[in-house]
Amino acid sequence: xxFLALFKKELxxxxxxxxxxxxxxxAIGWLIxxxxxxxxxxxxxxxxxxxxxxxxxxxxxxxxxLEPAVLMFFTSIGLGLLVGIRHFWVPDFTRxxxxxxxxxxxxxxxxxxxxxxxxxxxxxxxxxxxxxxxxARVSERVIIPPESGIVGMGIFYSYLGFxxxxxxxxxxxxxxxxxxxxxxxxxxxxxxxxxxxxxxxxTFVFCLSVFFLAVLIIQIYEKFLQKEF
Amino acid sequence: xxxIILETKGLTKYFSNKAALEKFDLQIPRGCICGFVxxxxxxxxxxxxxxxxxxxxxxxxxxxxxxxxxxxxxxxxRRVGYVTxxxxxxxxxxIAGLESFQKPFFDNQWDDKFFSEMIDYFxxxxxxxxxxxxxxxxxxxxxALALAPHPELLIMDDPTLGLDPAIxxxxxxxxxxxxxxxxxxxxxxxHILSDxxxxxxxxxxxxxxxxxxxxxxxxxxxxxxxxxxxxADKVPTDIDIEGLVNCRIIGNELELILVETPQEKIxxxxxxxxxxxxxxxxxxxxxxxxxxxxxxxxxxxxQWENN
Numbered sequence: 388x389x390f391l392a393l394f395k396k397e398l399x400x401x402x403x404x405x406x407x408x409x410x411x412x413x414a415i416g417w418l419i420x421x422x423x424x425x426x427x428x429x430x431x432x433x434x435x436x437x438x439x440x441x442x443x444x445x446x447x448x449x450x451x452x453l454e455p456a457v458l459m460f461f462t463s464i465g466l467g468l469l470v471g472i473r474h475f476w477v478p479d480f481t482r483x484x485x486x487x488x489x490x491x492x493x494x495x496x497x498x499x500x501x502x503x504x505x506x507x508x509x510x511x512x513x514x515x516x517x518x519x520x521x522x523a524r525v526s527e528r529v530i531i532p533p534e535s536g537i538v539g540m541g542i543f544y545s546y547l548g549f550x551x552x553x554x555x556x557x558x559x560x561x562x563x564x565x566x567x568x569x570x571x572x573x574x575x576x577x578x579x580x581x582x583x584x585x586x587x588x589x590t591f592v593f594c595l596s597v598f599f600l601a602v603l604i605i606q607i608y609e610k611f612l613q614k615e616f
Numbered sequence: 617x618x619x620i621i622l623e624t625k626g627l628t629k630y631f632s633n634k635a636a637l638e639k640f641d642l643q644i645p646r647g648c649i650c651g652f653v654x655x656x657x658x659x660x661x662x663x664x665x666x667x668x669x670x671x672x673x674x675x676x677x678x679x680x681x682x683x684x685x686x687x688x689x690x691x692x693x694r695r696v697g698y699v700t701x702x703x704x705x706x707x708x709x710x711i712a713g714l715e716s717f718q719k720p721f722f723d724n725q726w727d728d729k730f731f732s733e734m735i736d737y738f739x740x741x742x743x744x745x746x747x748x749x750x751x752x753x754x755x756x757x758x759x760a761l762a763l764a765p766h767p768e769l770l771i772m773d774d775p776t777l778g779l780d781p782a783i784x785x786x787x788x789x790x791x792x793x794x795x796x797x798x799x800x801x802x803x804x805x806x807h808i809l810s811d812x813x814x815x816x817x818x819x820x821x822x823x824x825x826x827x828x829x830x831x832x833x834x835x836x837x838x839x840x841x842x843x844x845x846x847x848a849d850k851v852p853t854d855i856d857i858e859g860l861v862n863c864r865i866i867g868n869e870l871e872l873i874l875v876e877t878p879q880e881k882i883x884x885x886x887x888x889x890x891x892x893x894x895x896x897x898x899x900x901x902x903x904x905x906x907x908x909x910x911x912x913x914x915x916x917x918x919q920w921e922n923n
Contacts, residue, residue, distance in 0.1 A: 388720040396706070396717055482704040489668055491694035491721045616670045 389492045393500030394507075400477075401470045401508040408466040409515040416455040416519045420529070423451045427530040451523050452533035452541070459516050459541045463509065463548030470508050471555025474501050479559065484616040498611045502604070505552045513545035543593075547583070550596065551576055553603040560610035575603065618645040621769055621801045622667060626676035629662050629825075636662040637825045639676065644803060644818075646768075651812030651833075652805040654822035655909055660805040661701055663822065664773050667803075668698060680769065694722055697767030699775045699804075703754040705746050711735060711757055712742035715764075722765040734760035734790060752783035759790050772804035776811055784808070788815055809902035823909045833901070840904040843882055845870045845891040857885045862910050871897075873907040 427448065435441070478484045487497060520538040523529050557572030579599045586592045622644040629637040637659040644650055654660045665671040667678045669685040678685040683692045705714060719726045735742060738756040740749075749757065755775055762770060775791075776784045788811060791802065803820075806812055812819060812833070819836050821829040829836060840861075847868045855863055855870075859877035863870065870891075874882070886894045899907070 392717050392720040396709075399708070481707070482700070482702060483706060485665070485668075485670055485698070485700045486704055486706075488670060489693060489696075489698045489700075490718075491690035493690060613672075615672055616665070 390496055390500055393492065393497055394504055397474060397501050397504030398507055400473050401504055404466060404469040404473060405508045405511055408462050408469075408512055412455075412459060412462045412512065412515050413519060415458055416516075417522070419454045419458065420451060420519070420523050420526070423454065424526065424528040424530070427451065428528070431530045448531060450533055450537045451529055451531065452520055452537045455516075455519060455523075456537055456541050456544065459512075460544045460547070463512055463545045464551050465548075466508065466512055467505075467548035467551030468555055470505050471552040471559070474505060474552075475556045475559035488616050494612050495608070498608065501556075502553075502607075505556075506549055509545045509549040509552065512548065513542045516541040516545065546596065547580070550579065550600060550603065553600070553607060556607050557603060557610065560607060560614055562614070572603070572606075575599070618647065620644065621646045621648075622678075622680050622803065624663070624667065624676065624678040627663070627666055627673055627678050628675040629659075629666055629671060630674045635825050637666065640822075640825070640827050642820060642827060642830060644801060646801050647799055648801055648818050649816040650801075650803045650818045650820055651816035652803055652820045652822065653807070653809065653812055653905060654805070656807075658822045658909075659825040660822055661773055662825075664771055664803075664805060668696070668771065690721075694725060694765065695768045697762035697765065697770040699755075699758045699762045699770070699772035701773035701777070703751070703758040703775070705754060705757060705761075707747040708745070710743055710745050711740060714746065714757065714761060715742065718761055718764070725765040727764050727766060730766070731760055731764035734763060737790065738786065752779045752787075755779055755783070755787055756790070759787060763790070766800075768799070769801045769803070772802070774805050774807065776806060776808055784811065791815060809900070809905050813901045821905065821908065828909065837901060837904065839876045840899070840908055841874050841877065841882075842897040842899050842903070842907060843872050843874060843894055844897050845872070845886055845889070845894040847890070848892050852889050857881065862907055873910075875908070 430448065478487065488494065517538070520533055520541065524532045554572040554576035557575070558569055561569045561571065563569040576599075579596070583592050583596055586595070620643050622642070624640050624642045627637055627640040627642075628635070640659075640663060642663075652660055652663075662671065666673050667680060667685055669678075669688045672686065680688060680696055681692050683689060688696075706717075709717065715731060732742075735757075738753070738760070740753060740756060744753075746754065746757065759772075759775065762772070770791075772791075776787055779787060791804075792815060802816075804816075817832060819829065819831065819833050820827065821836075831839075847870065849868070851865050851868055851870050853865075855872065857872065857874065857877065858881055859875040860872060861875050862873035865871075882894065882896075
């Protein structure tokens, strides 16, 4: 019950940003899909016909979800950033930490409710991504449906958004000054992105990101237990 | 001897190199209504946060209900109500939302009826959003939230700050409702001495991070005296009298603030310094507090003070 109360409160605080991110992703993603679908139709009906010879480079088409995937990448990073700020920074400005901390719940429970709400927000964004991908798959306007690999990539991006959320959380919970180790969380996430995005082996990338995730969560847990409010 | 519900031993807190609290020793017995007073920046909020384990002490320790403040368990926290400075609540919630958020943390301890009564008493509606309430109403909601689980110990950090006199009185009446319940202990910090005088039976004075006094209100009232001496010609400047806290020369009159100085010692000193006459000027608690904590020339330390 206590966890549920805390989780509901944290999720409710994330909801405005989540709605904004979902609407942004769906609206811009839909526009991109429609533009790309138009291009596909132009190409298909203009270039492909029985017995017609075309150059091989003309056959190569980028996946219809490639550009929406880039959009998903930035949307999930933005959402991770905003929800992280809402959960871990705003209580500093509004001075509501004391009210939240002094209750019959352990600090671990309070933190786990926050992190679960953050993860749920990112999960909801990945559902929106799946809806977008599902639309691209079933829409009759789309000549070449998206590949499942790129759909999976979009889900992975929402996971990266959660990593950004954790980076922000670590920054906010660190008591050091801004120009010293307080930026470590974001710096760590930046380095992690550099490494991850330069790799091509998905299994390796996944293992690496799980490792980074574990490092961040352990750090956040320690900082939260030690933090002075 | 009554049970000690809150205790600090040599509690010290430094922020960088600046001492916010130094060697702060305090014992609050059960059933005590304790007014915690001090000037701005005296260390009241720091002391309260240390007591509640929200800050880590640089040295010393603090315990609430026999549990060290740094390791307060959820069970202990459930028995301690806390009204934060500025009544910072979640602005997007309604009063009903806040109630349903708070309730699960107290199990059967939460008194729905009492909470509703308090909200009605303060003429609020549960449908109101916190962000649409005034400062005074925030304070009222804070108090109702803190009182509804009937805490054994209620700690309030400047709960009446920024409230108008009518709301303040209503707030204090609400507080008195808790006090009426037997065995409840209240520690509340305030700048408003008349509030302290109205509801508390003990006073704790903190100044520059140090405990200056902890006694009953009556003892505090009796101990601090302003004595005005008149001199025919030269007013003495080298003053040596027991319990001197502050002195002021106005023309050929000398005002001394004395603490626990016996009447006969005052008379003796007046005779030895050839004072024409002297009178004890009546002071209210606020005047006494201001004179007592005014950073001026000091004589010997007050009996209750820490060295």
